[in-house]
Amino acid sequence: MSSRHHIDDFMRGRIIGKIEEGRKITDVAREFDIAHSVVSRLWKSFKTTGMCNRRHGGGRVRSTTPAEDRYIVLSAKRNRRTTAQQVANQFLAASGKQISRKTVVRRLRGGGLYARRPVVCVPLTRQHRTARLQWCREHHNWTEQDWACVLFSDESRFSLSSDCRRQLIWRESGTAYRPENIQEKDRYPTCSIMVWAGIMINGRTRLHVVANGTMTGQRYIDEVLLPHVRLFRGAVGDKLVFMDDNATCHRTLAVQNCLDSEGIQRLVWPARSPDLNPIENVWDALGRQVAGRNYPPTNKNTLIRALTEEWDKLPQQLLDNVVQSMVRRVECCITLHGGHNRTDTFL
Numbered sequence: 001m002s003s004r005h006h007i008d009d010f011m012r013g014r015i016i017g018k019i020e021e022g023r024k025i026t027d028v029a030r031e032f033d034i035a036h037s038v039v040s041r042l043w044k045s046f047k048t049t050g051m052c053n054r055r056h057g058g059g060r061v062r063s064t065t066p067a068e069d070r071y072i073v074l075s076a077k078r079n080r081r082t083t084a085q086q087v088a089n090q091f092l093a094a095s096g097k098q099i100s101r102k103t104v105v106r107r108l109r110g111g112g113l114y115a116r117r118p119v120v121c122v123p124l125t126r127q128h129r130t131a132r133l134q135w136c137r138e139h140h141n142w143t144e145q146d147w148a149c150v151l152f153s154d155e156s157r158f159s160l161s162s163d164c165r166r167q168l169i170w171r172e173s174g175t176a177y178r179p180e181n182i183q184e185k186d187r188y189p190t191c192s193i194m195v196w197a198g199i200m201i202n203g204r205t206r207l208h209v210v211a212n213g214t215m216t217g218q219r220y221i222d223e224v225l226l227p228h229v230r231l232f233r234g235a236v237g238d239k240l241v242f243m244d245d246n247a248t249c250h251r252t253l254a255v256q257n258c259l260d261s262e263g264i265q266r267l268v269w270p271a272r273s274p275d276l277n278p279i280e281n282v283w284d285a286l287g288r289q290v291a292g293r294n295y296p297p298t299n300k301n302t303l304i305r306a307l308t309e310e311w312d313k314l315p316q317q318l319l320d321n322v323v324q325s326m327v328r329r330v331e332c333c334i335t336l337h338g339g340h341n342r343t344d345t346f347l
Contacts, residue, residue: 007034012042012052019043063099064107071095072104073111080169080180084108084115113170118183121275121340128272129338135270136333147326150241150267151232153198153224154274155210156283158290158307160191160297177342193300195307196224198232199279199319205232207311209304217252225258233264243267245277275341276329278322285318286310322346 007015011032018028019039029039046052064072071094075087082090084104092098108114124132171181194210205228213219233240242264244250259266274280289310290297297303325346332341 007038007042009053015039015042016046016052063097063103068095068097069107069110072107073113076108076111076113076170077180080118080171082170108170112172114173116169116171116176116181118169118181119176119340121182122272124272124338124340128270131338132270132273132276132333133338135268135273136276136330136338139330140334142327142330144324144327147323148201149236149239150243150323150326151198151200151203151205151229151236152243152277152279152323153196153205153229154245154277154279154283155194155196155215155247157192157194158287158303160299160303177340179339182340191300193304193307196228197279197282197311198228199282199323200232200236201320201323202316203232203235204314204316204319205229207308209308215247215249217249217254220249220252220255221258225255225262225264229264230262233262238263238265241265241267243269243277245269245273246271275343276326276333278325278329278346281322281343281346282314282319285314289313 015028015032015034018031019025025039025043026036029036032039042052068091072087072091075090076082084101087104087108088099088101091104105115169181169183171178175181194215196208196210198205208223208228210219210223229242233242242259244266246269249255256266270276286307290303290306293306293310297306329341329346333339
């Protein structure tokens with residue numbers, strides 16, 4: 001028996017009995033295959049206390065009570081962006097008792113809270129939520145076949161540098177998209193390029209790189225609608241529905257006149273709703289593919305080349321899957337009363 005094995009009370013009694021019979025500690029340790037030091041400590045303890053049974057309930061006393069544990073968890077929930085050290089400082093000020101940062105982390109884990117990065121979403125006002133909810137209710141009866149006729153489009157920026165998002169929050173598992181765990185933020189990265197593309201069932205447009213300058217309504221017509229969307233309109237036919245968001249350059253009178261003249265039906269889209277657009281998942285997949293290349297891009301030219309190559313490599317099944325998820329996206333938005341959808345569940 002190894003000295004690390006648990007010695008029950010019966011075994012302890014036998015060991016003490018052997019020594020009381022006159023056996024040497026070394027011989028008893030060898031007989032029971034236990035370290036000499038263990039037998040020696042057991043015998044010394046017996047001579048001191050007169051007991052050979054193991055004392056239960058020993059060990060280090062907890063530094064906090066159950067009530068204090070609940071206070072620590074509630075403190076983190078009230079302000080989910082506080083650090084463990086800040087929670088410890090608040091606890092010291094409230095109770096006069098000092099605890100370590102590691103103790104706070106253990107208590108928070110015991111309460112189901114873990115340090116995670118907050119999900120970044122666009123800000124939503126009450127009007128935005130109402131409009132999103134109304135739109136989803138209007139399209140709740142659309143089937144996968146209806147959504148298969150939609151060409152989903154969007155612009156996206158890709159940067160050589162990434163947002164590390166080092167700030168953490170305390171949240172429970174599976175609650176990333178609850179309002180208290182979301183960080184609303186508009187992002188305008190520097191040293192980046194803008195690209196445009198469209199996806200639909202069994203098809204995609206070419207990836208269009210937007211050159212330097214502002215995307216105006218006329219540029220949108222000349223660079224996007226006529227060379228790309230009109231091509232899909234000719235291939236798919238009258239059933240094609242074109243989706244774009246409410247960016248200023250998309251909603252000019254010239255753009256609407258161009259769509260009307262080409263016979264392109266446009267899908268009305270609620271403001272502040274990137275989470276409803278399935279192409280957002282495709283942008284995420286594209287960014288991961290570019291970042292995972294053996295030789296990541298180091299300047300704008302190599303970034304453009306990498307984006308174009310990886311766009312063509314994306315499996316069509318991925319695009320089909322995210323488009324087919326529109327039924328679930330609409331249902332989720334209704335369930336959340338127009339709130340943020342959890343887009344990572346739609347891949």
